[in-house]
Amino acid sequence: MGKLIYGMSVSLDGFIDTPSHSLDWALVDDELHSHFNDQAREISASLYGRRMYELMMEYWPTAETDPEAAPAEVEYAGIWKNTPRIVFSRTLTGVDPGSRLVRDDPVEEVTRLKAQPGFDMDVGGASLASTLIRAGLVDEYRISIHPVILGAGTPFFPGLEDRIGLKLVETRTFDSGVVYLRYQRRRSARMGARVDR
8 A cells, every 4th residue: 555644744733834924944954955865756646635735836846947046956857847746626627737636635635645555645735634634534744843932833743532552763954943743654464543642
C-alpha cells in the first residue's frame, strides 16, 4: 500500500499561518528548502484543498523564471510541476493541466489511491488534512518547527476525539533553528488500530 504524509512548517505554538494567512514568519533558507526538495522527489502525487491549491498556483507555475528565486526554489518549482496534483473542491470549476479535480468524498478517493502499491502522497493544507487525519488515513507526520511563537492562526492539528499514537523516526536541526520531526503512526500488530501509548 501507499502512504499518506502530512507535513508543513509550524510555529512553536503549533500554527501553520497567522490569522491573516501570512507565512512571512517561516525561515525557509536554502538548507531547509533543499530538504523539502528531497522529500518532494519521493512523492507520487500531492493532495490539495481549494485554498492551498490556489496559494501554490500563485507562484510555483512561474517560479523557474523568477530572477529573484533562489536555486533551491527553482529546483522545487521543477519538481512541483512534474508531480501530479489532486485537488479536492466542490467550488472550483477547473484546474491546471497538471492537476485533477475531485468533487467526491476525499476519504473514499484517498483510500482508493492508497491501495496502489508504492503510491505515496502528501497532503497540503490543514483543512483537507483534518478530514484525512480524522479518517485515520495519515500514516506519517513531518513537522518543521520554526523558532517563532505566533499566538494565533490556523492550527496544524485538528481537534480530535481520540488520541493517535506516534513513533518518532527522524529528527534534524537546521542552522536557522528550525527543528524537523518525522513521526509514523503506531498501529497494533493484530488489527492496525490506533493505540494511545
